Amino acid sequence: MSEYYQFRFILVMRKTRLQELIERFNTWPQARFYLEHNQVDAQDYLDEHDLYQRRLQEAERTLKALGRFQLLERRLLPNYQFGPTDIVVTIGQDGLVANTLKYLEGQPVIAINPDPDRWDGKLLPFEIGELQSVVTRTLAGKSACKTITFAEARTNDGQRILAVNDLFVGPKSHTSARYLLSWNGREETQSSSGIIISTGFGSTGWFQSILAGALGVSGSESHPLKKGFAWHEQRLQFTVREPFPSRTTGTSLVFGAITLATPLKLESQMPENGVIFSDGIETDYLAFNSGTVVTISLAATQGQLIV
Template identity: 35%
Template sequence: MATLAPRVVVVSRRSELDELLGRHGTRAAAAYFLRERGRDIAEVAERHAAQEAALAAVGAAVPADWRRGQVHRDDLSRFLFAPEDIVVTVGQDGLVANVAKYLAGQPVIGVNPEPGRNPGVLARFDPRELAALLPAVLAGRAGTQQRAMAVATLDDGQQLAGLNEIYVGHQTHQSARYVITTPKGKQERQSSSGVLVGTGTGATGWCASIALSRNLTNTLPGPEADELCWFVREAWPSPATGAKLTAGRVGRGQRLTLTSESERLVVFADGVESDHLVLAWGQRVAITAGDRRLNLVTGEPAH
């Protein structure tokens, strides 16, 4: 039986210019909209050109006899990834997080089209490096990091995974009421702006901003750690609710549990609010470090 040629799946998202043209119809109308707000469409067009150039360079780097696939971020939930795929994201670090939950161990190469603008924590490669990198990934010569993911499981079995963080709270970020149970079994009834549970990858993002503001950076796990960190946002102390259990760690095999005391709370991951689970009054959600890992290509020689 013939062996299938490897497939490179390129993941991207619409540029700001694409979104502006979709909203305003013409470039002139988009330029006027930005100009009225003190911005120049030339800056947006330059970023669009950088992304298009990166996508073209990635396409040129794929060997001619390899198969190709392409998917936009908005279509990820409907795209079928195959076990032999090599996934290449072209965009900001967040795009790696967006695709991670749909994968099952396929290697991910993050390409950064704007290294002067994007941090490049996950998307760390220049498009010109891809031609040499792809064969190394296929042969197993490229080093990788196994990044842990957080998994939220409802008491009815529904699950949602996140590479950076999972948020539980009110859909409009109003006060959420629930009972929190820590990995050590401590409980508290709370009213807050929601609970954030982050991974070692997410420790450089949303969780980092909370930890810095509270001088709790020692709570943040390392990039490849199997542990999670958690933070309660703006807990409100009252006769019926407390604000003592507001931060901590979730070790391997442990769980943080929230029991809803609101009619509708949502659970979403990595900032994608449209893809969420719903907690009705009395329902529970448990958040743990999952068994799945993001297989992130680092480019260093494999050991």
């Protein structure tokens, strides 16, 4: 029996582009016809899929030799019960790492890049050949680990959602959101296309696109947060998108830091179509309609990424 049998190794995977196309078109020949009809190289989809499956098989063999093993598809993450001693391994792109971290309670994540020639993988420090040594170092407490601060949105009716990268609060479609914003002892009624709340982990993503647009409009070239901020920093950054000034709506509270002492509170003034979602997953959302008050703060839960 393996000396590590008391641990459970969870291998988190995602469907390949080929598998998603087959689900859409029922068979691979039909999917291939669709691709080739649009002058897309179908062989690239096959090559990507075949390599990913080989990497999954290699990871499974490695982890099964060490102890108890579970293969988990990404869509099952919200309902899976992780144990406190689980060791979680992801094989996929950066987005899979963020998706996985959100459903853990501090268990370490080892992120494997299945195809370094295809994916840069800023959050994927390891290749498949390193998996066994990284796992054994992690179990021995000898691996370096980065702590990641999460964002939390909690509504006045008890609903809660976490974010690893960012939260969006606003309209479901391309319309205006109306709400009362309260922060740092001040409040303002606003109309905008929504609010982005970024963590340090996500501060080089969506947040940077908003910052780049603001710098372009203002004619500036630099900003203190142009390169983001640290993953572990005990802060979030909120940005109001396209705030509209009018007799009843203001634009003075459009950018600020959320800390333990300065949470952000938003009260919806929208009869319908208001949403709160995290990490770009629009299908998993909380309703943000009239009567809903949401408080955005630093989450007690933190992520641990092996580096």
